[in-house]
Amino acid sequence: MTSRSARVACALAALWLLALTAGCRAEGTPEPSPNDPSSVMLIEQPKKHDGTDVKFIGEVIGEVMRRGDMAWLHINDDPYYLMNVEEGAQLGGYNSGMAVWLDAELTQKIAYYGDYKHEGDVVEVAGVFNAACAEHGGDMDIHAKSLEMVRVGHVVVDPVHPWKIAWAIGLSLITAGVGALTRLSRDRPIDARR
């Protein structure tokens, strides 16, 4: 490789790196948290809010984990609490939310838990915020006394993009072709090929 072609290679590599970052998906204005204090505020200023009564609205994600008469819920008040990325929400950063400890009976109202195929119910809980809960090994949580349904969640349809089908078929055919050629060439002695 000459120094000139090396410079060209370096320029191409730089352009490629630029393309990697330039290919950013548009980030619009993400959905703000409906809470004051939000989960971000609670985590950023735990001492200030420790032991205070809070109302917390957000999407229930994952599942309910029952522990006897009580249960754990995880409620996200992040940019995806009304619509998630699979449904077309713009990227707005990481998930954010709070762990909630409450009476298991209250969770019976919940129909949908957020995951890939579901946008979870949006609920409002009211209770006490603990920066380091004595009952739960120092976990940061909310001990809720009530749970109200704000919006029932729904099934998220997993849309199959037609352009992906075209790419999948095209690349699979090329793979088969290159694979067959590789197999054929394996039987030929290396010297004969050169």
Added chain:
Amino acid sequence: MLLRPRLEDHLVIGKYTGKIIIGVGLLMVVPLLTSVVLAEWDTVLDFVISVAACLIFGFSTQLLCRTERDLSWSHGMVVASGSWIVATVLGALPHWLSGHAGSYLDAMFDVMSGYTTTGLYLLQDLDHISHGLNMWRHLLTYAGGQGIVVVALTFLFKGAAGAYTAYVGEGKDERLLPNVIQTARAIWFVSLTWLAVGTAALAVTGMVLGQEPLRAVLHGLWVFMGAWSTGGFAPQSYNTLYYHSLGYELVTIVIMIAGSFNFALHWAVWTGNRKELLKNVETISFAVTLSFTVLIATFALAKAGVYPDAMALFRKVFYQLVSGHTTTGFSSIYVRAFVTQWGPIGLMATTMAMAIGASACSTGGGIKGIRMGVISKALLQDIRRAISPERAVITAKIHHIKDVALGDGVVRSAMLITIAYLSLYGLTAIVGTLHGYDFLQSAFEGVSAASNTGLSCGVTSPSMPSVMKVLYILAMWLGRLEFMSVFALGGHLLSMVRGRG
């Protein structure tokens, strides 16, 4: 004098890199099948495209780079480091196609983080990603923990004597058995046995905690992969805080520690030499430095009165420190709590634990316990020498599977790599600070990336400057491969430009 590589050199490097990429493509079949079974059709297409891209690359290299020449030492090093880059570029396709990555660079960041068992991530809306993509994230880290060269050695290399150099290039240098391919298979045997037992333990615990059977099994499998590979990825954004369970934490602690141990130590215990656990320099070093950092953090947090009682204090401190020291990156506190609750001393103690890291030839990263042991012993040896009569012969040895005399060469090699790690930690901390982040937080995050830990105090985020993303990718890569093979790749590229024909 640098010699320009000949065509044969490129052919042999291309051939073996291609084989490794075929291995990556075959690995993607697991998440592909996961998505098929769970009817995640869009994700199925993501993986069909990605598998095809890997196989096209791999087959093309087998077609174009036909040679019977075996890998030389430098070839092996270049293959090991270069294949990680190609595997990262192609392995990022499922992340990118999922729509959860802000840019292709973000997708590559996550994949390099997975392969290197770091655990930092930039995927957004993690709580809504498909099971297939979650399987891929965790499989990446599980395969990366054993080493993707080990994956290829196990299944795709047939009797290549030079394969040992690629194996060493991936930061592993223990021969458990005389043959390197048998060694690679032994590593898999140990890992797969742990996979079965660990997944079962976590799945049962998950069901007891209230998870449905399918979720409990999937979470058990993924959390096991994150723990054993000392990767730190978890299926939910809450990481292991999600489970709110002392039992779950205890099981993951056992797996994290086991994963951070040298495969040679595993093999010794496996073959009946259980006393090795108590005598090995790395287990002793781990016990000492873990106790030291736990003490510092406990003292600081007790003084600040962050936790309500001694049990809560110990539980939180011990878990984060074990996670940091084993370079896993699991966390049972919120990311920003390191700053808002733990404060500067807590941050420093965790940074120290991460910097030292796990054992050599394990799934973990960092400076490594064996180097800490060698350097400490050498220091003690020098002190003894200084206070002994001039004619006295002072010798020292370390115990790692067998007794090894502490010669100057061993100490020099340990010091060189340690200095390289410290320089990398320093560089990442300085670059973070120059971008406006607090120095301690930059140091915490930089050390976390370069030691392949994955704990975060909030610096890593999708909005982080691209320069820092690229630097962290390089730091994770350098840290995992322990510099030498990356330097060999740099030398190879330089010789292509400056070498004499």
